[in-house]
Amino acid sequence: MNITHSSQRGALACLSLCVLLSSLGTSIANVALPELARAFGVSFQQVQWVVLAYLLAVTSLVVGVGRLGDLIGKRRLLLAGILLFSLASLAAGLASFRGLLAARALQGLGAAAMLALAMAFVADVAPKAQTGRAMGWLGSMSAVGTALGPSLGGALIAAWGWPAIFLFNAPLGAAVFLLARRSLPADAPTARASRFDFAGALLLALTLSAYALAMTLGRGRFGPQNLAWLLAAAIGVAAFLRVEARGAAPLVRIDMLRDPVLGGPLIAAALVATVMMGTLVVGPFHLSRALGLDAMGAGLAMSMGPAISMLAGVPAGRLADRFGAKRVSLAGLAAMLAGAALLAALPASLGVAGYLAPLAALTVGYALFQAANNTLVMAGQPADRRGLVSGLLNLARNLGLVTGAAALGAVFAAAAGGPIADARPEAVAWATRAVFAVSALLMAAAIFALRRGRRARLASARAA
Template sequence: MTTTTPSTRTVPRGLRGSPWATLVAISFGVMMVALDGTIVAVANPAIGRDLQASLAELQWVTHGYLLGLAVFLITAGKLSDRFGYRRMYLVGVVGFVATSVAIALSSGVVVLVAFRILQGLFGAVLSPAAMGLLRAGFPPHQLGRAFGLFGSLLSAANAAGPIVGGVLVSTFGWQAAFFINVPVGAVALGLGLWLLAADRPADRSARFDLTGVALLTVAIFALVWALVEAPTVGWTAVSTLAPLAVFGVFGAVFVLWERRPADPLLPLGMFRNPSVSIGVVLMLLMALSLMGSLFFVTFYLQGVLGLAPSRAGVFLLPLMLTMGVTSPLAGRLLDRVGAKIPTVTGLLSSAVGLFLLARLGTDTAFAYVTVAFLLLGTGLSLVMTGATAAIVGNVPMRFAGVASGMQQSAMQLGGSLGTAVLGAVMSAVIVATLPGHYRDAGLDAPDAAQATEMQSTVAQGVAVVPDGASAEVVRAVTQASHAAFLDGLHLAFGIAAVVMALAAVLALFMRAGRSTGEPAVHV
């Protein structure tokens, strides 16, 4: 049985290796990964036109990246613990840029999707290593501030993605959405080589848990596949149930196996710390509520309110800006009082914001939406910072990489689960209520089969208007369709609000104190 020691680093001399220099160095890498997650949505229509891609193929431009990222995060975190955070971070940066160039040069959608999956793998290498560098570089009493600033960078990148993407795609073509990673990656690589101090792996002699890697990879791959397929084919389809069964079997075998090896991929002993266990669940529930409900906000803004994309972006700015501004403040608060109080407060604030969004109408004012987004953004900043600190800050330093991979996996899987589950709720409500709204508008009600066929369009805030319909009929159909859409939206946001409120109750069982994980040991 091997023994492990905390990952060690050289004593910082001047700028190189200092905590804040570390944060600056990794900022460009993590922002590049976050930016790529949102910028592609803007590029997809142009990719479809240029490569003659179908809607299903275009969906896999996004899903492929998610698949590569989610499947490899925990394994990549373990690799960072094993081989060093600096080394793996730099490998992730180089690989991410190289695959970005390959994507931009792709002449067919199949090749493009393959490189997107590979890009996700390198994103999975980069992200836990960056978090491990933060965990190793900052003393425990400053970890909250570091995680808060880290969250602020991610929020800024996510907010900038659609704007930057729109400018690049409209000016230079869809390839520019990927070529932009070349200069950003060059800066990330240069700063990494200059500012990041060399770190010593936790234990060079540790054996890698290849069986655990195989079991976990198959389990997460099957789960992500099922969540991607379910909104299209339904939850009862074989193509959904079969991978869910595979996930259940391989996931159970993985948990049983991880009790055996001396150097497990995912040390189950970490979960004996209640803050770590609760933090993982909170990250999952937060992502489920946020991603699952906000997926439909754009459809509401553009479809129901009839806003142009640029105007819809203005409506979303309060949410993104609030998260960017309040994340560093949330980090400072965590350093002072610990994660419990801010996390509970953030969950309750998010629940109230989601409850307000569950009352949106066809004439909701910008001020109302802004207040809801301010509450939601402030709450999410506290939750993300608190849950991250609870997970990564409360594990021994030698497990910082795998803990970071676990935290980010929970967020990715929670977002996919939320989109699939709340999307199913939206669809079911629309099918159930659309005929009644048609009758209320003085129209012939569609039967169950017709309502099912129409729900996909209505769920995007768009009315299915018959060819040659009069203006009066167009208004009536639109009114009925929007009413059914809002019925589904209200229930989806209501469920998300309840989930956040229940999560606040769970957060009460977190430890009240500050992070207790091992500090970095300097030699």
């Protein structure tokens, strides 16, 4: 598809802003939870649904929305997603508590369309030789949104109260909508929307919601409620696979998931997200309890990771364009493995520098992997499947984040031998090393999955 240089820049700016808004939707709300609990007079268990409603909607709907974009047109559905996100943001700032939860779920649906279709659009608006840097730029904007959310949210709440964190998105979303209408290329003729697998999409959404609830409810304690949701998710997986195997036009063809060329990068993406969430879970406790930093010092140290991700995204994409996405993906995983292994081995006596230096290597590896792996997966996809595959990539990342918070958080608590708030510094340091030892094993598994996919890709190329 031929587009002018100015249109190309406008389209990439639009896609970047879509990713930024989606990331802000999560991170900006976390800082408002105490204020929302006071304003509405609700408990922590109730107010956490302000975040969970958004995350559940994004996680459970991103694959279905991506596939629907393939069928009815990516541009059309992306515009609808931006508009829905903007209107839901406006409603969230004016609603009662129950209305706020409903608006956050609608915001999540809009964000799911923005995330899945922004990545799917890259091949339509960026030259093939620059796909890596475009993917890297999207990764940088995601990091900007994650890092900017808490500080921006705090400033907005201090100036105008909690409604401002939601109302802020409405005019910004309207501007992105207008930019998208002007800059995104028109949709090509697509298959009829009646072929969309509604039964499969519903089953997948319910299954993913059950899994996310199993991993997030209970405030870190895995009890009967979590087990019930996990059992429901397992039943949902079995039902989904059965429906997809028998469907004439399935949402996700089962052979796609069995194919190591696609399955390997998806598994690696989930494992990488699991490890990165582990760093966010462990970091504040290690810095404050084991290394003795105050809240400001710990916050500054924790900001290093998002800062590196912001700065390294585009250079990582350039490396993927120059040296090949396969090599750069593996190099990123190797750097993450080295960083995790050092964090597992180095003693706390080395101080803050002994923690941040390996963490920097791990974060640079993450930036390399993210840009290159997204390029590797999306570059070879036909136009009528990019939305679906982009949705699967985003799903793998979200599932990794949810699993990392629960599983690595459980490893941390078990290794500390008791409540973290009462644990001795030595126990916290030991628990941190245990988490990163598990993280190193996960990175080794990610390398194996990606190399297996690479061997399958080379065998397929030789056969062709």
